[in-house]
Amino acid sequence: MQSWSPASRAFVGTRMLAPMVRVGTLPMRLLSLDYGADFVYGPEIVDKRIIGSERIVNELLGTVDYVKNGTLNFRTAPREKSRLVFQLGTADPELAVQAAQLVAQDVAYVDVNCGCPKHFSLQGGMGAALLETPDKLVDILTALVKHSPVPVTCKIRMLPDRATTLALIDRLVATGISALAIHCRTRFMTPQDPGDWSFFTDVASQFGTRLPILVNGDVFDASDLDRAFGLRNVSGPPRPVHEVMQAYVRYAIRYDMIYQNTKRKGKQLAQTRGLRAIAEFFGIEDEHDALWPSARRGGSGRWHDDGEDLQDGEASLGHKDWNKDGGDEKECPYIPNAPYIPTKKRKTGDVDGADLVAVSNDEAKTTSE
Ligand SMILES: Cc1cc2nc3c(=O)[nH]c(=O)nc-3n(C[C@H](O)[C@H](O)[C@H](O)COP(=O)(O)O)c2cc1C
Secondary structure (H helix, E strand, C coil): CCCCCHHHHCCCCCCEECCCCCCCCHHHHHHHHHCCCCEEECCCEEHHHHCCCEEEEECCCCEEEEEECCEEEEEECHHHHHHEEEEEECCCHHHHHHHHHHHHHHCCEEEEEECCCCHHHHHCCCHHHHHHCHHHHHHHHHHHHHHCCCCEEEEEECCCCHHHHHHHHHHHHHCCCCEEEEECCCCCCCCCCCCCCHHHHHHHHHHCCCCCEEEECCCCCHHHHHHHHCCCCCCCCCCCHHHHHHHHHHHHHHCCCCHHHCCCCCHHHHCCCCHHHHHHHCCCHHHHHHHCHHHHHHCCCCCCCCCCCCCCCCCCCCCCCHHHHHCCCCCCCCCCCCCCCCCCCCCCCCHHHHHCCCCCHHHHHHHHC
């Protein structure tokens, strides 16, 4: 460990929010930091999706937004920058490097997803498919380590054969990555199959002096973290789920995240439409309206385009419904089409519209004049 780089040492003894598509958006990441996470992964985002995005400083929300063709692909806040692991879906060294270079100024690490078992990933040679093409995976990691402005990590699953997995890990470690996360299941196991924690012991004994091994799988509560670190008495009593959900909704409102990600199963909640209705469900609609006065009048949500505030030629906001438009649940990996105010300003003089424009720095100067 003495020879570890600072980027590797930073992970020692830390707790992290795992990468989760649809779950690991900005509100969940900030909430996790509030509740003691040391690092947070973003959801997997495919290289081609983020490449070509415009980086917009959103002064209204205090975020940095990556937007392409009117779709918000990634939203981050400065507060999480030193803690954020940006996870890439990739099958190509050059695209991986381009994507890493694009987001580097807003994240702490770039991670390569080598564990996603879903069809979408596998057919593109990404996720768990990379475990079957080790030369390609090594090329990707080598290129990233060389050209990414931020340190690189990698998250894998186990292969069915333990010795083969250890041989693969040996090659991955040699690329110079700063940490290796291991989901202790194979891609053929279901989430219900118990993870094989004994594998961590094998890996740690063989590679633990060369880089940090991040334990992943079957972590249900703080006692599992204790188990993972051999720590004791670090956990408090669980927080009431309502309190946690309310705190989550506060962040979803504050950062205007797509409300479909906010929902949780439950009949009444599932029937709500829009963030305001969800805020109402949690009794915090006043907080919502204080931040977003237009929604009080407009009803279903401030990004929803009913057309009435737009002048001819102005872009539609196009509030897409994930369930209808966002894609196939079986497909993996990216933030679904998210609502986004285009940089184009809405009707001049309309307080609601003008206030809700997300602007880049240059544009901000113009609009505030
Ligand atoms: C909803 C959901 C989305 C996920 N998305 C990703 C992802 O984008 N990238 C990734 O590497 N793993 C993803 N995973 C896997 C988790 O990061 C983690 O490896 C897995 O949940 C660990 O197993 P456990 O649920 O038994 O703890 C996802 C898991 C869930 C439940």
